Amino acid sequence: MCVEFFPVVVTDIPDDGEHAPLLLDPAAARIVHAAEVADGDTVLASFPDYSGQTPHSDYFNDQYKARPKPYDPTCACGSCATMADESEPVVDLGDDNPWQVCDPWAASALVLIVPA
Ligand SMILES: [Zn+2]
Numbered sequence: 001m002c003v004e005f006f007p008v009v010v011t012d013i014p015d016d017g018e019h020a021p022l023l024l025d026p027a028a029a030r031i032v033h034a035a036e037v038a039d040g041d042t043v044l045a046s047f048p049d050y051s052g053q054t055p056h057s058d059y060f061n062d063q064y065k066a067r068p069k070p071y072d073p074t075c076a077c078g079s080c081a082t083m084a085d086e087s088e089p090v091v092d093l094g095d096d097n098p099w100q101v102c103d104p105w106a107a108s109a110l111v112l113i114v115p116a
Pocket residue numbers: 075076077078079080081101102103
């Protein structure tokens with residue numbers, strides 16, 4: 001079994017009008033690479049790179065379920081093209097929202113998820 005520990009700080013789930021209430025048990029949350037996100041995993045937060053400092057969790061305003069699919073840099077959705085110049089592989093985590101079906105991430109980016 002391979003266990004990898006990531007040097008990140010996960011802050012408490014935000015509880016304010018800007019963030020939807022969490023419908024899942026936060027104790028089940030895991031940090032994985034974007035490339036490891038599976039269909040149905042609930043995506044909670046990213047870890048923006050703060051130039052060498054330990055990254056902190058950045059919660060999205062609403063959690064969403066990943067629907068991974070092949071990344072297409074020529075996709076016309078408006079999100080995919082912004083990652084076309086990424087130097088490392090890109091994965092498309094997808095999304096279960098009808099208005100946003102693409103969610104491109106650098107494959108090695110850290111994601112806070114609740115596994116499906
Ligand atoms: Zn797209």
